Amino acid sequence: MTELAGSEVTRTQLRRLADQLRADAIRTSTAAGSGHPTSAMSCADVVATLMSRHFRYDWADPAHPDNDRLVLSKGHVSGLWYSVLAAAGAIEVEELSTYRQRGSRLQGHPTPDLPWVDVATGSLGQGLPIGVGMALAARLASRPYRVWVLCGDGELAEGSMWEAFDKAAIHGLANLTAIIDVNGYGQSGPVPHRSPAETYAARLRAFGWQVAEVDGHDLDQVDAALAQAGANAEPLAIVARTVKGQGFEEITHRAEMHGAALDEATARRALALIEPPERVRLTGPPPPRGPVPPPPARTEVRLPRYAVGDLVAIRDAFGDALAELGERPEVVVIDGDVTVSMRTDRFAARHPGRFIETYIAEQQMLGTAVGLSARGFTPVVSTYGAFLSRAYDFVRMAAISRSHLVLAGSHGGVEIGRDGPSQMALEDLAALRAIHGSVVLYPSEAVSAGALTKAALDTEGICYLRITRNARLVLYGSDEQFPVGGSKTLRSDERDSVVLAAAGVTVHEALDAADTLAAQGIHARVLDLYSVKPCDTAAVRRALAATGGRLVVAEDHRPEGGLGAAVFEGLAEQEITYRARHLAVRTMPGSASPAEQLDLAGISAGHIAAAARDLLRGGDLDR
Numbered sequence: 001m002t003e004l005a006g007s008e009v010t011r012t013q014l015r016r017l018a019d020q021l022r023a024d025a026i027r028t029s030t031a032a033g034s035g036h037p038t039s040a041m042s043c044a045d046v047v048a049t050l051m052s053r054h055f056r057y058d059w060a061d062p063a064h065p066d067n068d069r070l071v072l073s074k075g076h077v078s079g080l081w082y083s084v085l086a087a088a089g090a091i092e093v094e095e096l097s098t099y100r101q102r103g104s105r106l107q108g109h110p111t112p113d114l115p116w117v118d119v120a121t122g123s124l125g126q127g128l129p130i131g132v133g134m135a136l137a138a139r140l141a142s143r144p145y146r147v148w149v150l151c152g153d154g155e156l157a158e159g160s161m162w163e164a165f166d167k168a169a170i171h172g173l174a175n176l177t178a179i180i181d182v183n184g185y186g187q188s189g190p191v192p193h194r195s196p197a198e199t200y201a202a203r204l205r206a207f208g209w210q211v212a213e214v215d216g217h218d219l220d221q222v223d224a225a226l227a228q229a230g231a232n233a234e235p236l237a238i239v240a241r242t243v244k245g246q247g248f249e250e251i252t253h254r255a256e257m258h259g260a261a262l263d264e265a266t267a268r269r270a271l272a273l274i275e276p277p278e279r280v281r282l283t284g285p286p287p288p289r290g291p292v293p294p295p296p297a298r299t300e301v302r303l304p305r306y307a308v309g310d311l312v313a314i315r316d317a318f319g320d321a322l323a324e325l326g327e328r329p330e331v332v333v334i335d336g337d338v339t340v341s342m343r344t345d346r347f348a349a350r351h352p353g354r355f356i357e358t359y360i361a362e363q364q365m366l367g368t369a370v371g372l373s374a375r376g377f378t379p380v381v382s383t384y385g386a387f388l389s390r391a392y393d394f395v396r397m398a399a400i401s402r403s404h405l406v407l408a409g410s411h412g413g414v415e416i417g418r419d420g421p422s423q424m425a426l427e428d429l430a431a432l433r434a435i436h437g438s439v440v441l442y443p444s445e446a447v448s449a450g451a452l453t454k455a456a457l458d459t460e461g462i463c464y465l466r467i468t469r470n471a472r473l474v475l476y477g478s479d480e481q482f483p484v485g486g487s488k489t490l491r492s493d494e495r496d497s498v499v500l501a502a503a504g505v506t507v508h509e510a511l512d513a514a515d516t517l518a519a520q521g522i523h524a525r526v527l528d529l530y531s532v533k534p535c536d537t538a539a540v541r542r543a544l545a546a547t548g549g550r551l552v553v554a555e556d557h558r559p560e561g562g563l564g565a566a567v568f569e570g571l572a573e574q575e576i577t578y579r580a581r582h583l584a585v586r587t588m589p590g591s592a593s594p595a596e597q598l599d600l601a602g603i604s605a606g607h608i609a610a611a612a613r614d615l616l617r618g619g620d621l622d623r
Contacts, residue, residue, distance in 0.1 A: 009052045014219050016276040017087065018048035022247050023275040024083035024096055029261040032100035034108070038245035038257045040080035042183035043150065045217050046240050050148065050179070051084055054226045056287040059088045062115040066145050066287040069118055069134050069375075073127020074152035074181065075109040076259070081117075082106045087282040090116055112402055118374040120400035123393055125158025127151060128178055129364045132168050133371020133379075135176040135235075136356060140332065140377065144288045146229055149178045153196055154186035160394075162207070163364035168235045169208030176235040177226075178209075181216065183244040189255045197241045209237045216240030247274045299328045303450040305478035310446070313471040315410055317446035319343020321453040322380065322408075326351040331457065332372055334358060336365045336383035342410050342467070344382045362387050366394035366405075373403040378457055385409025385425025385466060392431060399436045399462055406456045407432065410467040412442070413556025414589045414597035415505045417470070421589045425466070430561020432464035433533045439463040439484055440533040442563075444507035447476040448530055455484055466532075468505050468556075470594055475507070475528075487536035489543070491526040498550040498612045499543045501527045503563050506554040506583075509598060512605035517612055524612055532563055537570030549578035550615040554608050556598070559584035579618075581611040 021044040022037075029035025056068045072081050079099060085091045091105075091114075098104035105113045109122025118134070121127050131149035138145050155161060168176055182197045184190055193199040201211045210232045212225035225238045244258070245251040248270040251262070262270060304320040306312055323346040325331055332354045339345040339357075348355035358365040362383060369379035381388075388395070388409050398405055412425045432440050439459050443449035449467070456463040475490065482488075490507070491514050498517075500510040507528045514524040525543050529535060544551060555563040564582040571578065585601040598604040 011219050013280065014048050014052060017052060017280045017282060018044040019247060019274045019276050020087065020280050021048060021080055021083045023271055024086065025077070025079040026262055026267050026270050026274070028079045028082070028096050028099035030264060030267040031097060033261055034100060035079050035261050036076040036259050037079065037262060038251055039074065039152070039183070040077040041246050041248070042242040042244045043077065043181040043216065043240070044080060044246070045219060046179055046181065046222050047080060047084065047150070049219055049222045050226055051282055051284050053223060053285070054229065055148065056146070056285045058287055059090045064287055065141070065143055066289070068146045068148060068287065071119060071127040071131045071134070071147070071149045072110055072121050073149050073155060074124070075121030075127070078106070078108060078110050081110060084282065085114070085116055087280060088284070089281065093279070111400055119370055120397055123397050124152065124155035125160040126367060126394060126397055128161050128164040129367020130371040130374070131176055131178070132164050132173065132364065133368035134375055135168070135173040136171060136368060137372050137375035137377055138175055140354065141375070145175070147176045149176070151178055151180045153180060153182040153184065153191050153200065156180070156200060160363035160367065163361040164367060165204060165207045165209065167358055167361065167364050172233055173235045174230055174233055177229045178235070178237045180237060180239050181242055182239060183242045185244045185255050185258060187258045197239050201239045204237045204239070208234060210234045211237045211239060213239045214241070216242035217246060301325050301327050301454070303454060306446045306474045308474050308477060310474040311471045312446035312474055314443060314446060314449045314468045315341070315343050317449035318408065318453055318465070318467050319346045321450035323347045323350050325454060325457060326354065330376065330378045331380065332356060332377045333380045333382060334365050334368050336360060336362055336387065338383055338410070341384070342382045342408065362390040363394055366391040366398065369405050370394065370398050370401055370403050373405055374401065378404060378406070380406040380408055380457070382408045384411045384423060385428040386411065386423060388428060389431065395432070395435055395462065399438070403462065404460055405462050407462065407464045408467055409464065410469060412466040412468050412504060414585055414601050415468055415470060415556050415594050417594040417597055418591045420591045424589060426558050426585055428464070428466065429532055429557050429563065430565070433561060433566065435462055437461045438533060440466070441484070442466040442503040442530055442532050444504050444528055444530060445472045445475045447474055447478055447480055448482050451480070451482040452530065455482060459484055466504060472505070472508055482530060485531050485534040485536060487531065487539045488528040489525065489539070490528055491524065493523045493525070495523040496525040496547045497523055498552065498615055499525045499527060499540065499547050500608060500612065501529055501540060501551060501553045501567060503529045503532060503555060505556050505598070506603055509603065509605045510554060510608055513608035513612065516605060516609045522612065522616065529563060529567070532566050535566040535570050537567065537574070540567055540571065541574055541576055544576060544578050549576070550612070551578055551580040552583065552608055552611045552615065553580065554583040554603050556601070556603055557584055559586060579615055581615060583607055583611055
């Protein structure tokens with residue numbers, strides 16, 4: 001077995017490694033009956049040169065803080081990356097035969113099931129935005145590693161890629177290199193430019209990148225271009241003109257071969273032509289060996305304190321709590337040009353080095369967060385809840401990447417008032433509840449807002465914190481605890497005959513409704529279900545058992561997928577009979593005052609009280 005290491009690697013050895021990568025991509029995809037071998041074959045020369053001569057990595061220690069990072073933005077060439085792992089000895093060659101098989105670590109697109117994979121890719125247009133986050137993480141941590149992102153030309157149709165190109169240049173990320181494999185074809189045929197490499201290069205220069213245009217199969221040109229990484233003040237883009245299916249002319253320049261495994265007979269012909277006589281062992285250059293700092297000590301933070309009855313905007317409480325929690329060195333806030341609205345300017349004033357402005361680029365905002373999370377930071381994404389929908393696919397993929405993110409979405413529901421429906425998050429609870437392993441928290445006032453901000457930072461995985469805009473009365477003492485999965489009972493009496501379950505702004509409406517009902521001789525139990533996912537269904541069940549099984553759920557959200565859905569889904573798993581009314585936003589709002597909005601949507605105190613009275617008269621069906 002020939003071993004390849006650093007600058008001593010010859011052109012012939014590089015060619016043999018590249019052909020080995022091509023051969024493995026063919027063999028594994030043919031055995032699996034699926035895959036993208038032609039896309040892997042086009043960039044094999046670039047990858048072989050990168051890994052042998054420029055990618056500084058300790059394959060035995062993938063967690064080393066100074067290892068270079070590679071993001072496979074064109075994640076469909078996973079077979080090529082797995083072949084690299086086999087060549088480096090990170091996995092056994094025999095494991096390649098499990099590619100795309102049930103239970104295999106070698107999935108169709110890369111995931112962190114493998115310790116040499118930082119983030120899941122495969123949804124195109126996300127790798128470079130994540131790479132920007134990783135490069136920023138290196139700067140924040142003062143580490144010398146470089147970030148390399150392998151991109152396809154087809155994914156340059158994604159707007160998220162250009163958000164990333166723009167922000168990388170704005171931040172001057174000289175430690176970031178994007179390698180663009182311009183093979184000219186996507187699934188539907190040729191890419192839409194007569195001279196795509198020249199077109200992309202011109203655009204990248206206009207975005208402020210240093211650009212090297214190369215023949216992606218000329219190893220000397222590729223090597224010289226890769227050697228420019230980090231040599232300039234700007235990020236580097238290598239635009240590599242390649243041939244799809246390079247190495248086996250029978251399948252080159254054929255759009256129908258995109259995403260198609262070779263049949264066994266064709267694969268044998270290709271392997272007979274391509275495969276080197278013996279396997280090549282990849283070593284590559286080692287990472288810089290700087291001092292490894294000890295993990296930072298856990299910083300205890302004292303949250304802001306408020307008095308019961310104070311009138312405090314929940315977003316103010318969030319901003320104040322976040323500024324205090326910024327004493328933890330791992331916390332980074334990423335803003336989408338809403339600092340004043342979200343009160344994150346308070347964090348920025350106290351911790352400017354860990355405040356990142358992505359402007360109005362929500363996809364890049366999430367990509368930055370995923371990259372920072374992959375490198376050990378705890379990112380807090382701050383925007384309007386409605387605008388998170390622009391980056392929802394990034395959130396979905398972040399769950400596959402096992403990212404730890406806090407998503408803070410302001411302007412939840414119609415309560416925001418006169419801005420109108422374009423600014424109202426009315427589908428956000430449903431969307432974020434649907435994310436695998438997510439936690440969804442919804443404070444009703446200042447004390448719970450501060451406590452749940454801290455809980456979100458302390459909770460693994462993806463946590464959504466729904467922030468309402470306007471001032472509300474403080475309901476809890478400053479020492480009150482708000483565990484994830486819990487709830488609070490704000491009104492309770494042995495004479496209670498109905499349960500009013502709410503979260504966020506409707507908690508205050510439910511309390512007012514309970515006062516109205518009490519004046520009419522009706523006792524209502526009021527629950528603050530601040531943890532929407534996981535929902536404290538056990539508390540709801542206990543309350544129903546004590547109140548004759550009558551339930552009103554009121555929420556400032558669409559009826560689908562929000563608080564009511566969480567409650568009803570939880571109760572469906574238990575043997576309990578109850579009658580319920582579900583008050584939610586079923587209309588299309590316009591502009592109006594906050595109080596008018598709640599009333600027009602049918603979720604104000606008056607509507608809640610009316611629903612309770614209707615239940616006591618026997619209204620609605622048993623559930």
